[in-house]
Amino acid sequence: TNGQVPDSACTSTAYLTGVKTNLLLLGVNAKVNYNNCSASMDPSNHLTSLYDWAQAAGKASGFITTTTLTHASPSGGYAHVANRQWQSDADVLSYGYDPATCTDMAQQLIAEEPGRRLDVLMGGGMGKFLPRTITDSFGNPGERLDGRNLLTRWQNLHPNCLIVKKRDKLLRVYITRVSKIMGLFHTQVMNYYLEANDQQPTLTELTSVALVYLYL
Numbered sequence: 001t002n003g004q005v006p007d008s009a010c011t012s013t014a015y016l017t018g019v020k021t022n023l024l025l026l027g028v029n030a031k032v033n034y035n036n037c038s039a040s041m042d043p044s045n046h047l048t049s050l051y052d053w054a055q056a057a058g059k060a061s062g063f064i065t066t067t068t069l070t071h072a073s074p075s076g077g078y079a080h081v082a083n084r085q086w087q088s089d090a091d092v093l094s095y096g097y098d099p100a101t102c103t104d105m106a107q108q109l110i111a112e113e114p115g116r117r118l119d120v121l122m123g124g125g126m127g128k129f130l131p132r133t134i135t136d137s138f139g140n141p142g143e144r145l146d147g148r149n150l151l152t153r154w155q156n157l158h159p160n161c162l163i164v165k166k167r168d169k170l171l172r173v174y175i176t177r178v179s180k181i182m183g184l185f186h187t188q189v190m191n192y193y194l195e196a197n198d199q200q201p202t203l204t205e206l207t208s209v210a211l212v213y214l215y216l
Contacts, residue, residue, distance in 0.1 A: 008072040062120025069121055069128070070088070126138065129154075160177075
């Protein structure tokens with residue numbers, strides 16, 4: 001509401017919650033200003049989304065993306081932040097804010113409503129969920145400073161869930177045998193279609209697997 005040209009954070013919020021907000025914000029109303037941590041953490045400023053509504057109706061919910069799971073485009077439905085860049089605790093700290101009071105988006109996705117109840121999550125961004133002491137599946141160190149392995153936490157929260165990291169494994173998944181599925185196919189954003197390798201699924205393949213899961 002505070003700019004003529006929107007970004008993918010406020011537009012994500014608009015199409016997933018039905019409410020317009022300020023530039024660079026996710027899942028909060030326009031009472032919140034950019035980088036205002038306390039206002040963004042105030043539940044009275046939080047918006048409910050398509051994810052919340054689907055879950056309340058007893059429906060399966062989720063999203064797929066070729067960006068990161070914590071990128072602005074899918075995050076307007078689960079994150080409540082005053083800065084779209086607060087994807088990990090290290091990102092929050094880089095802006096001069098305390099991750100202990102400004103909960104980062106990766107942690108919100110794994111541990112808070114409605115993120116923790118999403119059934120299908122597929123895209124890139126593995127580094128946002130792992131501590132710096134761990135090397136991810138793609139040979140790169142994690143980003144988190146708090147020592148938390150959010151992928152292990154997600155697995156502990158959801159018995160019989162599955163984390164997939166390669167295209168061939170995704171295409172062989174027996175959907176009926178898993179409770180929830182998370183696909184993480186790169187440390188950061190996935191490759192562009194013309195630069196993709198056979199280790200990363202295409203957007204069409206991600207969509208097909210998601211639809212099969214939701215249908216069943």
